[in-house]
Amino acid sequence: MIYFDNAATSFPKPQIIKNKIQDIFTKYGGNPGRSGHKMSIETALMVYKTREAVANFFGAHDVEDVIFCLNCTMAINIVIKGLLKQGDHVVISSYEHNAVLRPIYKLYQLGIITYDIAEVFENNTEKTLESFRKLIKKNTKLVISTHGSNVFGNILPIKEISDIAHENNALFLVDAAQSAGIIDINIKNINIDFLCVPGHKSLYGLSGTGILITNQADKLSTIIEGGTGSVSQNFSQPEFLPDKLESGTGNTIGILSLYYGLKFINNKGLDNIYRHEIKILQYIYSRLIKNKNIILYTEFPKIGTHLPVLSFNINNINCDNIIKLLNKKNFALRGGLHCSPLAHKTKNTLETGTSRISIGVFNNLNQAKQLCDEILKI
Amino acid sequence: MQDSFIKFSSITQAIKAQQLLKKLKIKSELERVSNNQSYQGCGYKLKINSNIKKIKDLLIKNNIKFIN
Numbered sequence: 001m002i003y004f005d006n007a008a009t010s011f012p013k014p015q016i017i018k019n020k021i022q023d024i025f026t027k028y029g030g031n032p033g034r035s036g037h038k039m040s041i042e043t044a045l046m047v048y049k050t051r052e053a054v055a056n057f058f059g060a061h062d063v064e065d066v067i068f069c070l071n072c073t074m075a076i077n078i079v080i081k082g083l084l085k086q087g088d089h090v091v092i093s094s095y096e097h098n099a100v101l102r103p104i105y106k107l108y109q110l111g112i113i114t115y116d117i118a119e120v121f122e123n124n125t126e127k128t129l130e131s132f133r134k135l136i137k138k139n140t141k142l143v144i145s146t147h148g149s150n151v152f153g154n155i156l157p158i159k160e161i162s163d164i165a166h167e168n169n170a171l172f173l174v175d176a177a178q179s180a181g182i183i184d185i186n187i188k189n190i191n192i193d194f195l196c197v198p199g200h201k202s203l204y205g206l207s208g209t210g211i212l213i214t215n216q217a218d219k220l221s222t223i224i225e226g227g228t229g230s231v232s233q234n235f236s237q238p239e240f241l242p243d244k245l246e247s248g249t250g251n252t253i254g255i256l257s258l259y260y261g262l263k264f265i266n267n268k269g270l271d272n273i274y275r276h277e278i279k280i281l282q283y284i285y286s287r288l289i290k291n292k293n294i295i296l297y298t299e300f301p302k303i304g305t306h307l308p309v310l311s312f313n314i315n316n317i318n319c320d321n322i323i324k325l326l327n328k329k330n331f332a333l334r335g336g337l338h339c340s341p342l343a344h345k346t347k348n349t350l351e352t353g354t355s356r357i358s359i360g361v362f363n364n365l366n367q368a369k370q371l372c373d374e375i376l377k378i
Numbered sequence: 379m380q381d382s383f384i385k386f387s388s389i390t391q392a393i394k395a396q397q398l399l400k401k402l403k404i405k406s407e408l409e410r411v412s413n414n415q416s417y418q419g420c421g422y423k424l425k426i427n428s429n430i431k432k433i434k435d436l437l438i439k440n441n442i443k444f445i446n
Binding site: 032033035036040041044045048051052062063064229230231232233234238240241242243 | 387388389390391393394397408409410411412415417418419420421441443
């Protein structure tokens with residue numbers, strides 16, 4: 001199978017992770033932060049090393065600002081449900097995934113918050129920023145932006161959006177589901193209050209991993225309470241991090257896989273990974289754009305403007321059928337709405353959906369050529 | 379010098395402290411404490427054979443939280 005569905009989850013995982021999994025199972029099988037025996041302590045030390053590696057990778061203020069979750073969606077929910085109170089207002093971008101839209105909409109349905117959607121203009125940063133600016137109100141508590149669309153790949157101007165949020169005393173959440181591990185994200189430089197990241201996409205960890213990084217956790221009420229292995233006599237959840245936001249036993253093996261995922265990225269070089277993936281995307285784009293029956297929805301992808309994600313359609317062919325035909329030829333892609341109805345609404349593809357190619361570090365130009373050959377035969 | 383102990387509620391803070399001391403070539407041993415009133419139930423302690431006041435000052439300077 002030739003895999004072009006890396007926006008869903010990365011595959012394959014790097015060899016280092018396959019090599020180290022056996023180690024993880026045999027050496028780090030204890031429950032970190034719960035027991036006092038050697039294996040529990042060793043596992044806890046390894047979890048700490050991973051937390052530290054994540055903190056360094058994203059420029060976190062402190063190691064304990066790194067919170068391990070089960071996925072990016074959970075990280076986003078911890079913030080949205082923990083931060084927002086009665087009467088708060090939220091601004092989200094018009095490219096948000098359901099991981100953002102659904103918890104926001106739920107709070108809206110309950111009459112707790114109001115929200116507005118800022119239209120994003122692909123080739124006009126100033127117009128995008130203006131659409132955020134004009135939606136901010138006195139009671140805007142939180143501004144949320146995806147770093148890049150999981151459907152169309154366009155990158156949003158998060159530094160500038162961060163500035164707008166903070167100028168108006170709002171906090172800023174970035175959904176970096178598609179960009180973490182591809183583009184350099186420094187929390188301090190961009191001034192991100194809540195960074196939400198999946199472990200299993202371009203950080204190459206196992207599924208069941210996600211990360212929230214924040215130095216604003218004191219503003220969050222907990223949405224999950226439970227055992228933390230600390231101050232157990234207290235009926236209340238601890239207030240110190242990371243325990244406050246990490247109840248119960250996490251996906252220890254998944255967390256430790258992140259350590260090796262980050263090692264892989266650091267060894268390869270983030271910039272090298274991005275350039276490699278965009279080069280393949282540019283090749284695919286250049287071939288598909290020549291065919292008048294193929295619909296593309298973005299401009300030619302470039303470093304800095306696009307993630308390695310491309311949506312397309314073929315005239316008069318349902319995207320599900322495109323995916324099925326390609327699957328028969330051993331290509332793995334995703335079709336439909338990609339859990340992002342807002343993005344499709346923005347691009348007028350809500351009725352049709354799209355077929356999506358999402359490139360990973362292990363794809364190459366030969367595979368891209370084969371994919372294009374097959375698409376052009378449909 | 380006799381062994382001394384520094385108490386932590388959080389294993390993360392305990393390990394952070396241990397890593398800092400390791401960089402300064404100060405040996406410490408991490409131990410779990412369960413069902414102990416002074417830890418409000420449970421936590422971790424670092425066993426150190428060094429000037430405890432100096433160590434605590436170091437931890438405060440590096441914003442590492444311990445139980446006093």
